[in-house]
Amino acid sequence: MQTLSEQIVRNVVQPRPQVAHKGTFGRVLIVAGSQSFGGAAIMNAQAAVYSGAGLVTVATDPSNKTALLARLPEAMVVDFNQDLTPLIDSANVILIGSGLGDEFFILQKVFSRTRADQVVIIDGSALTMMAHKGLSLPAGQVILTPHQMEWQRLSQVAIADQGQAENNQQALQKLASYHDLPILVLKSDRTQVYLKNDLYQLTVGGPYQATGGMGDTLAGMVAGFAAQFQPLDQAVLAAVYSHSAIAADLAKTAYVTLPTAIAQSLPAYMQKMAQAD
Numbered sequence: 001m002q003t004l005s006e007q008i009v010r011n012v013v014q015p016r017p018q019v020a021h022k023g024t025f026g027r028v029l030i031v032a033g034s035q036s037f038g039g040a041a042i043m044n045a046q047a048a049v050y051s052g053a054g055l056v057t058v059a060t061d062p063s064n065k066t067a068l069l070a071r072l073p074e075a076m077v078v079d080f081n082q083d084l085t086p087l088i089d090s091a092n093v094i095l096i097g098s099g100l101g102d103e104f105f106i107l108q109k110v111f112s113r114t115r116a117d118q119v120v121i122i123d124g125s126a127l128t129m130m131a132h133k134g135l136s137l138p139a140g141q142v143i144l145t146p147h148q149m150e151w152q153r154l155s156q157v158a159i160a161d162q163g164q165a166e167n168n169q170q171a172l173q174k175l176a177s178y179h180d181l182p183i184l185v186l187k188s189d190r191t192q193v194y195l196k197n198d199l200y201q202l203t204v205g206g207p208y209q210a211t212g213g214m215g216d217t218l219a220g221m222v223a224g225f226a227a228q229f230q231p232l233d234q235a236v237l238a239a240v241y242s243h244s245a246i247a248a249d250l251a252k253t254a255y256v257t258l259p260t261a262i263a264q265s266l267p268a269y270m271q272k273m274a275q276a277d
């Protein structure tokens with residue numbers, strides 16, 4: 001097991017090339033936010049935009065549209081009940097599930113349309129629905145971002161047994177069946193990232209992060225990093241480290257580190273990481 005350090009972020013986040021336009025930095029589709037959980041979609045989207053994704057579209061419950069646009073005019077917003085096919089087809093990265101509630105029909109529709117060349121990040125309610133309905137993984141380079149209870153539901157590995165890496169690795173293999181092995185970001189007070197051949201431990205971060213929306217922000221960051229940086233596994237590691245490193249920095253003067261404050265700190269933090277040392 002390896003420990004994540006700032007070096008991963010310095011390796012991944014580079015100065016932007018001069019010859020570039022918004023399409024260079026990826027098209028992200030976020031499918032999130034039921035009527036009760038509009039904030040999850042907003043936090044996903046803010047984190048994706050502030051981490052530099054070129055174009056971000058949010059498919060959400062229509063009741064969330066005004067609030068989302070008022071907070072984040074950079075995002076495009078559509079009703080998640082409409083036909084999402086053209087948006088799915090043109091996305092490089094799809095993030096689905098944060099605050100999605102029990103919108104199983106939408107989840108099924110999206111899962112049936114994704115392609116092997118797309119990154120598909122599965123978070124929150126999507127993981128819970130997959131577990132409850134026995135829905136298998138979609139096509140794509142899949143990244144799962146469960147907290148311990150979501151992982152218990154999906155993998156059948158009890159929280160008490162998740163400390164043993166082999167249990168999680170076996171469950172991942174079973175879940176993948178004939179698909180490629182997904183990347184697993186297993187979130188807790190000691191988050192771990194499972195890659196095909198490596199296991200990484202996060203040692204920054206703390207209880208100042210234990211507030212609703214913290215994972216929604218991480219999922220948006222993973223989407224933003226995946227849209228811009230390669231290889232994918234390194235981009236995921238860099239997003240996971242950055243999320244908690246920013247929180248740790250904010251916690252020097254803040255009792256609780258708000259998810260939206262982490263997102264707001266992203267452009268300055270990434271600029272610092274992109275400077276040569």
Ligand SMILES: NC(=O)C1=CN([C@@H]2O[C@H](COP(=O)(O)OP(=O)(O)OC[C@H]3O[C@@H](n4cnc5c(N)ncnc54)[C@H](OP(=O)(O)O)[C@@H]3O)[C@@H](O)[C@H]2O)[C@@H](O)CC1
Pocket residue numbers: 036037038039040041097098099100101123124125126128147148149150159187188189212213214215216
């Ligand atoms: N503003 C918004 O719109 C927000 C929208 N949100 C969206 O809501 C949806 C539901 O997500 P959820 O995580 O709140 O609920 P659920 O999946 O039932 O899990 C909670 C259960 O698991 C247990 N538990 C054990 N270990 C744990 C651990 N390490 N981390 C966390 N929990 C742990 C925990 O134990 P307990 O607290 O009882 O001790 C409890 O029994 C999801 O889509 C999410 O995106 C939220 O982001 C909030 C802000």
Ligand SMILES: Nc1ncnc2c1ncn2[C@@H]1O[C@H](COP(=O)(O)OP(=O)(O)O)[C@@H](O)[C@H]1O
Pocket residue numbers: 124146147187188189190191204205206207208209210211212213214215216217218
């Ligand atoms: N005590 C803690 N120490 C470090 N990180 C924490 C702690 N509590 C929560 N976190 C982090 O906060 C995030 C919580 O994610 P999640 O439970 O999905 O939040 P939400 O769904 O409310 O957005 C994860 O990244 C987790 O690692």
Ligand SMILES: [Mg+2]
Pocket residue numbers: 123124147215216
């Ligand atoms: Mg969550």
